[in-house]
Amino acid sequence: MTNMSENEVGYMIHVNRDLCTSCGLCEAFCPVNVFEMNDGPQAVRPEDCWGCETCAGQCPVHAIRIEASSAAKAAFADREKAAPLDPEIKARYKEWSRVLRDVLGLRWHPVAISLVKAGAPLPDVPIPEERLRFCQSLMAARRGRSLMMPANRHACPDGTSILGLTPMPEKLASGELYILFHKLDSVEAAKRMVHERPCLEPRTVDATVVAPLSEAACEAEVVAIVAQPEQIMWLSMATSYYTGHRHDFHASGYNAQCVETTLLPMTTGEINISFGCYGCRASSDVGDDCMMMGIPVELMPQVIKGLEELGKKAIPQSRDKIYLPPF
Template identity: 55%
Template sequence: MPEVQIDQSRCIGCGYCVDFCPVEVFDLVPDDRSAGAKKAQATREEACWACDTCVGQCPTNAIRIVESAEETQSRDRDEPCAPPLPLEEHELYTEWHRVLMDILRLRWNPVAISLIPKGQPLPDVAQPRVKLRHCQALMSARRGKSILMPAQCHACPDGTHILGLTEIPPKLASGEIYLQFKKLATIDAAKQMVAERPRLPNRSIRATLVSPLQEAQRTPDVIAVIAQPEQLMWLCMSSSFYSGKRFNFQVSGYNAQCVETTLIPYTTGKFNISLGCYGCRASSDIGDDLMFMGIPKAQMPELIMGLKQLGKKAIHDSRNKVYLPPNL
């Protein structure tokens, strides 16, 4: 269980931690040293998710969340690991990685995302020493890290519920927390946003796994590409190279990585583009110039073939501005 540390000499009793905590860890209690004053106290510390929302909202930096590395480990010592991928499958993902990186000139690795259902064995992949949000894990995977995260490794109660690892806390289900963040105008709007987003059945997923695509440890359900708009444009064109079809994307600015980049492709079998969201942009180092695309594995072969064809001429011509008037 995470330890919630409150520096009472810094606490001013503003109540922000009470208002913003999604799992209602805090209360304001009378301050014995000052008549009529109140201080924050973690009266339900056992409920803490270590999401650090309270840390970020505290105006005096009075709160720290301390975690133990042992608490995030979940595999039974006697439980066998999932078998490694066959060499042929590994080579396929390595080739996809090469094509995406070379033709699009990506800076970051495409990320293989796997949602491991309840009852299935876990691969032999390190779990994080501290809790992470799904979006934070994706940002680490684009840099080359493979991360396995059962429910107790996830720091965001919202994303963890959406991805089917846990139940949703009441304060999130009601939409109340979104009003605290001033992200929606009314409680009805907040409830509508919660009702419209897709989610998997509670506790149907045992763990999430993210890896650089070329180092995938399990057959991915979705491949995430973190890139600039121009690069994602070519992926859209690659997907329609043989069909000429147009696309409709689901975006909202809420729950970008868990819903828009991961769950929508996972549940619909169609790729989706995301602009990012408040949470992922506030809690990771994602650049303001970057967007996200989630691609179901089943769509990758046709996309890769289309991208190879576009790479022969169209991408080169566009990037070299062949139609730009000389005096413009």
């Protein structure tokens, strides 16, 4: 039997009662309390569903399926459009992208990230049919996709609320969900982790936008790079090439893309690194040998100049292993 409910946000929740064992995990893990156990799980608040698939992922017998409804596809239909990106800025982004890829040998595109502030005109960027986590959209952009995602295209309640699209669900704000996921030892530790990360005010952002830097349709706020540690090391050095400044990176293993790669560079004006997080490693194709860096766009000219200088001698000599002992 299938129980189906459609909601205004645009998700349908299917529970296969022939498979369901009434274990209650879906009720416990749903960050916004969609389910109540009443002779099996009932979707009593389907209108609150974010389509995050946490319930489906935790169900031991794969009895749950979450499906986007056509209601979600009407997002932003009547919204004012932004002017196209200034050709000079576009050319600058293309050149930055070329230097980054040529000097570092990046496999993937550097990604331009921007947030559409509440009520602001919309850039000409496609809204995906599917719901995605912010980290998944960033990984898709490094492979060439441009994506604009309003709240009802975001599938991760954590990233969506951190980036200011929605209020933070209570189970996340209280730290309760992190304990269920065995990510932290105690509620106190979970609360500290939540407290120490930046978070934008709810509903101050209408959409996230990601695109290959060379194809960005609107001004970037942060450039994100997914690369191997050696490549990230050169970016760190490129940023310091003219100043010698050592970096105070803020990397925790929590909220890799939304906090560490995007929001911290955006709010501090400094580069930041990330080792990835449970969420992005479990839900995207980011390589085990990759990490990330977020660069505030205002630092990009200095990063690119520094990288070009390092690319003349330091990078090729290091890659040639000139100090390798003669075993």
